[in-house]
Amino acid sequence: EVQLVESGGGLVKPGGSLRLSCAASGFTFSDAYMNWVRQAPGKGLEWVARIKSKGAGGTTDYAAPVKGRFTISRDDSTTTLYLQINSLKTEDTAIYYCVWEGPEGTFHFWGQGTLVDVSS
Amino acid sequence: EIVLTQSPGTLSLSPGERATLSCRASQSASSSYLAWYQHKPGQAPRLLIYGTSTRATGIPDRFSGSGSGTDFTLTISRLEPEDFAVYYCQQYDSSSLFTFGPGTKVDIK
Secondary structure (H helix, E strand, C coil), rough: CCCEEEEECEEEECCCCCEEEEECCCCCHCEEEEEEEEEEECCCEEEEEEEEHHHCCCCCECHHHHCEEEEEEEEEECCCCEECCCCHHHHHCCCEEEEEEEEHHHHEEEEEEEEEEEEC | CCCEECCCEEEECCCCCCEEEEEEECCCCHHEEEEEEECCCCCEEEEECCCCCCCCCCCCCCEHHHHHHHEEEEEEEECCHCCEEEEEEEEECCCCEEECCCCEEECCC
């Protein structure tokens, strides 16, 4: 059974940092392209970042609003995906979902999400 | 960058009725990379349709997708109580990567 379990969210002040984690199981994590997608309160879904498998170069991509502040990484030995979030802004308040990317650029399987609340 | 627009914003229907949801792209989008998701409050989003018209694993056949170019449609042939949710279209391209539409809420009339 595929499982993606996010953790690390919480309340943080503007300018602060957080590291989100996603524990993956039930599939070959090392072959997977992995993503973070977020949903701000009352808003729609927004793609945040992607990391390819090491076999595909392990390259990373970011959405414009987070480039330079967020860093996606992976540890294939522990099947864990990370998102380091720095210089947090109130507009970063959202549920952050860990997502396994499927064929044709689809978001194949989603975790339940972890809430990041940026507030003074 | 391709921008996706969805209409209507809200669709109020009764169980058993047909739902037709529209997704329009600001420029021609590859039909191979157009997907639809269902999202219910407090739950993870779920992939329904990919490649414009292919149902994901376990998705009932009352859900169907169609379209090409800039106009894509998700149809729910007969709404079941569990289908009331928000639906998002999403496209992938090599330049802007992943883009979601703003969503269509299907609620009970």
